[in-house]
Amino acid sequence: MSDATANQSLTTADGIPLKAALARAEARARRRAFLLVLPLLAFILITFVTPIAQMLHQSVYNEGFTMHTDVITGERTPIMTNVKEWFDENPVGTEPDEEAYAALAEDIRKLREVRAAGSAGTRINYERSGTRSMFTKANRSITGLEPPYKEAFIELDEEWGAPDLWQVMRDASTPYTVNFYLAAIDLKKSPDGGFEGVPDNRKVYVNLFQRTLFLSVLITFLTFVLGYPIAHLLATLPLRQSNLLMILVLLPFWTSLLVRTTSWIVLLQSEGVLNDALVGAGLLGDENRLPMMYNQIGTVVAMTHILLPFMVLPLYSVMRPINPSYVRAARSLGATSWTAFWRIYFPQTIPGIGAGALLVFILSVGYYITPALVGGSSGQLISNLIAFHMQNSLNWSLAAALAALLLGGVLILYWLYDRLVGIDNLKLG
Amino acid sequence: MAASQTSDAFVEFDRVQKSYDGETLVVKDLNLTMPKGEFLTMLGPSGSGKTTCLMMLAGFETATHGDIRLGGKSINNIPPHKRGIGMVFQNYALFPHMTIEENLSFPLEVRNIGKSDREAKVKRALEMVEMGNFGKRRPAQLSGGQQQRIALARALVFEPELVLMDEPLGALDKQLREKMQFEITNLAHSLGITVVYVTHDQTEALTMSDRVAVFDDGVIQQLDTPDKLYEEPMNSFVAQFIGENNTLEGVVKEIRNGVALVQLDDGELIDCNPVNVSKAGERTRVSIRPERVEFNKARLQEGAHTLKAEVLEFIYMGDIFRTRLRVAGNDEFVVKTRNAPDQKRLQPGEHIEIGWLPEDCRALDA
Ligand SMILES: Nc1ncnc2c1ncn2[C@@H]1O[C@H](COP(=O)(O)OP(=O)(O)OP(=O)(O)O)[C@@H](O)[C@H]1O
Numbered sequence: 001m002s003d004a005t006a007n008q009s010l011t012t013a014d015g016i017p018l019k020a021a022l023a024r025a026e027a028r029a030r031r032r033a034f035l036l037v038l039p040l041l042a043f044i045l046i047t048f049v050t051p052i053a054q055m056l057h058q059s060v061y062n063e064g065f066t067m068h069t070d071v072i073t074g075e076r077t078p079i080m081t082n083v084k085e086w087f088d089e090n091p092v093g094t095e096p097d098e099e100a101y102a103a104l105a106e107d108i109r110k111l112r113e114v115r116a117a118g119s120a121g122t123r124i125n126y127e128r129s130g131t132r133s134m135f136t137k138a139n140r141s142i143t144g145l146e147p148p149y150k151e152a153f154i155e156l157d158e159e160w161g162a163p164d165l166w167q168v169m170r171d172a173s174t175p176y177t178v179n180f181y182l183a184a185i186d187l188k189k190s191p192d193g194g195f196e197g198v199p200d201n202r203k204v205y206v207n208l209f210q211r212t213l214f215l216s217v218l219i220t221f222l223t224f225v226l227g228y229p230i231a232h233l234l235a236t237l238p239l240r241q242s243n244l245l246m247i248l249v250l251l252p253f254w255t256s257l258l259v260r261t262t263s264w265i266v267l268l269q270s271e272g273v274l275n276d277a278l279v280g281a282g283l284l285g286d287e288n289r290l291p292m293m294y295n296q297i298g299t300v301v302a303m304t305h306i307l308l309p310f311m312v313l314p315l316y317s318v319m320r321p322i323n324p325s326y327v328r329a330a331r332s333l334g335a336t337s338w339t340a341f342w343r344i345y346f347p348q349t350i351p352g353i354g355a356g357a358l359l360v361f362i363l364s365v366g367y368y369i370t371p372a373l374v375g376g377s378s379g380q381l382i383s384n385l386i387a388f389h390m391q392n393s394l395n396w397s398l399a400a401a402l403a404a405l406l407l408g409g410v411l412i413l414y415w416l417y418d419r420l421v422g423i424d425n426l427k428l429g
Numbered sequence: 430m431a432a433s434q435t436s437d438a439f440v441e442f443d444r445v446q447k448s449y450d451g452e453t454l455v456v457k458d459l460n461l462t463m464p465k466g467e468f469l470t471m472l473g474p475s476g477s478g479k480t481t482c483l484m485m486l487a488g489f490e491t492a493t494h495g496d497i498r499l500g501g502k503s504i505n506n507i508p509p510h511k512r513g514i515g516m517v518f519q520n521y522a523l524f525p526h527m528t529i530e531e532n533l534s535f536p537l538e539v540r541n542i543g544k545s546d547r548e549a550k551v552k553r554a555l556e557m558v559e560m561g562n563f564g565k566r567r568p569a570q571l572s573g574g575q576q577q578r579i580a581l582a583r584a585l586v587f588e589p590e591l592v593l594m595d596e597p598l599g600a601l602d603k604q605l606r607e608k609m610q611f612e613i614t615n616l617a618h619s620l621g622i623t624v625v626y627v628t629h630d631q632t633e634a635l636t637m638s639d640r641v642a643v644f645d646d647g648v649i650q651q652l653d654t655p656d657k658l659y660e661e662p663m664n665s666f667v668a669q670f671i672g673e674n675n676t677l678e679g680v681v682k683e684i685r686n687g688v689a690l691v692q693l694d695d696g697e698l699i700d701c702n703p704v705n706v707s708k709a710g711e712r713t714r715v716s717i718r719p720e721r722v723e724f725n726k727a728r729l730q731e732g733a734h735t736l737k738a739e740v741l742e743f744i745y746m747g748d749i750f751r752t753r754l755r756v757a758g759n760d761e762f763v764v765k766t767r768n769a770p771d772q773k774r775l776q777p778g779e780h781i782e783i784g785w786l787p788e789d790c791r792a793l794d795a
């Protein structure tokens with residue numbers, strides 16, 4: 001109350017209330033500032049926000065079983081409408097009756113007309129393998145199919161009578177679904193509508209997430225252990241020598257990733273330089289050469305090497321400006337060189353450690369090319385599987401769901417980091 | 430070598446040399462003895478080796494040759510943290526990630542002093558520099574002068590007998606610097622600590638110190654009390670470096686009865702005090718302080734040599750008048766006179782005769 005009266009008494013020279021005048025002046029400045037950042041905003045929106053939004057949408061939306069888009073004309077035709085109708089009329093768990101199979105036959109005729117049996121079958125195939133061929137087969141034989149359709153379909157392929165197939169079709173008949181997320185954490189819907197784990201032999205993703213997390217932590221730790229002394233050396237050497245060393249650190253950036261990865265193959269493979277040397281020196285029998293390539297060791301070694309600069313550079317940029325007189329002061333105050341390091345030097349480098357670790361960790365969580373080349377089967381990371389679903393199985397929705405989970409995980413870690421260390425403590429350069 | 434040459438020697442540099450690159454000597458044959466409780470300042474131009482001497486004493490650089498002794502014991506092989514020397518760095522070097530209290534208690538912690546004892550000492554040290562309310566702040570939240578005091582408190586909190594300070598006031602403005610100069614000397618004397626202080630500000634050196642060591646080119650040019658240093662410089666570097674100074678060049682004609690007759694380059698003759706010349710024929714630089722020059726005939730000695738001078742400029746500076754003259758071809762000859770009621774104000778263009786007492790005019794090395 002008293003505030004308001006106080007404000008009323010404050011006016012500018014020509015009688016406009018001070019607050020209004022201030023707001024107007026600030027609004028103008030804000031508008032101008034906004035115009036300046038507009039191009040950047042548009043760029044970020046187009047290149048960053050949109051794809052991520054699209055990916056997130058794709059992970060819960062797949063219209064492979066509800067809509068067909070003609071590749072050439074771009075014309076969109078709804079498909080599987082009759083089955084959808086039957087699903088709407090009958091609750092979950094209803095045994096499919098003759099009416100259902102008739103609707104299916106009608107829909108498959110429509111699929112044949114627009115040549116969409118393959119893509120519709122693929123959508124069902126994502127969740128139940130072997131179904132795509134059932135659809136293409138039905139597509140071929142539909143003209144000869146006579147009522148009663150139930151028997152006819154089961155004659156065609158016994159699987160058409162399986163209740164969980166109908167459950168999958170029911171789910172797929174609405175484009176919005178969480179099934180891809182379930183699949184991404186090794187779960188699926190049971191016929192009664194609950195969740196259940198996929199069979200043990202098909203559990204891949206949780207395992208892979210765990211492995212990705214573990215290897216990323218390991219790689220981050222290794223880059224820190226290797227990078228800290230290097231960065232310290234760089235920061236304390238005279239400028240001329242440190243520039244030379246810096247070139248060596250940056251050299252990896254200037255050579256092709258493929259070349260570097262290949263050279264690791266040459267070094268580490270079982271017929272490679274290192275094994276040959278060990279065998280030649282008699283340290284190792286010829287028959288038990290160490291497997292260091294096409295497994296996790298290969299992935300860890302190559303990625304540690306490749307990501308090392310991302311640890312060294314933030315550390316260096318934090319260490320360089322640390323005045324040597326801090327450590328000297330600590331020493332003159334009676335600290336041993338270890339105490340001076342641990343109590344005085346190290347705490348001042350924490351922002352660099354945080355930045356480097358975050359950078360390396362986030363990069364390695366999403367790393368793709370190196371594990372693909374040197375990882376074998378045990379050294380693959382989650383990104384490799386995402387790439388597989390993008391390029392080979394063409395299950396984009398699953399790829400999107402996996403990627404979204406990865407994104408979520410990284411964001412959670414980022415949040416945790418902020419709570420524990422504080423983002424404003426981060427120093428990248 | 431005897432453990433102690435003089436019984437009261439506390440800090441001793443004994444023929445110390447230092448080279449960083451193996452080619453040039455940064456410190457050349459340094460000999461210095463300090464009694465306990467002395468405030469000694471190392472003064473000299475940039476690059477003259479002051480910091481190097483301090484670093485050798487603190488243990489961050491090793492002497493290439495010679496011996497440094499503390500309390501009679503050689504410290505060449507004692508690591509810095511065992512020397513027990515307090516140090517104030519030029520940039521203060523307060524630990525930025527610690528509060529002021531943590532900064533101060535750090536030297537106590539590494540000495541394993543108990544918590545309550547530690548807190549009491551920190552409190553006392555903060556009060557000593559009148560910063561009692563700032564304990565919870567970080568160094569970045571203090572002004573330059575406040576940081577300086579904290580640095581001082583931190584160097585003193587563990588009660589060292591010797592404190593080194595490397596240009597601790599370099600970053601402060603003039604007024605604050607003068608205040609801190611006063612506070613530091615007061616504190617040092619009341620605590621009875623021995624201080625080695627480095628500066629290249631000569632006023633600071635003269636006002637603060639018991640003795641001043643003037644450095645140039647890695648050599649102590651003169652080690653003396655401030656008044657001796659100003660009034661009786663032993664060579665032309667010291668004469669030039671300390672205070673304002675007029676120089677005239679010439680050749681020694683003869684030395685008789687402790688007075689040297691010098692013929693200046695333009696042929697005029699003057700009487701000088703032969704400080705750094707020993708025989709006739711030597712070239713010399715003659716040094717006279719501006720306030721010792723006299724142009725009032727009545728106050729000059731009978732029969733003293735005088736020189737002709739032309740007034741070039743008269744500057745009124747409040748308490749003093751500063752008059753620039755042309756003397757014996759030198760346009761930068763300055764005379765300072767006190768602003769007294771009977772003082773004559775010289776006018777540019779005026780021709781006068783100037784003179785001085787022979788002992789004020791020192792014939793130094795060329
Ligand atoms: N770490 C070093 N390596 C090589 N040369 C050095 C080193 N430190 C100092 N010097 C050289 O030694 C000489 C003396 O340096 P020092 O720092 O002692 O001078 P200073 O008297 O403290 O000067 P200032 O008043 O500028 O601080 C200089 O010529 C300097 O270049």
Ligand SMILES: [Mg+2]
Pocket residue numbers: 479480481595
């Ligand atoms: Mg110095």
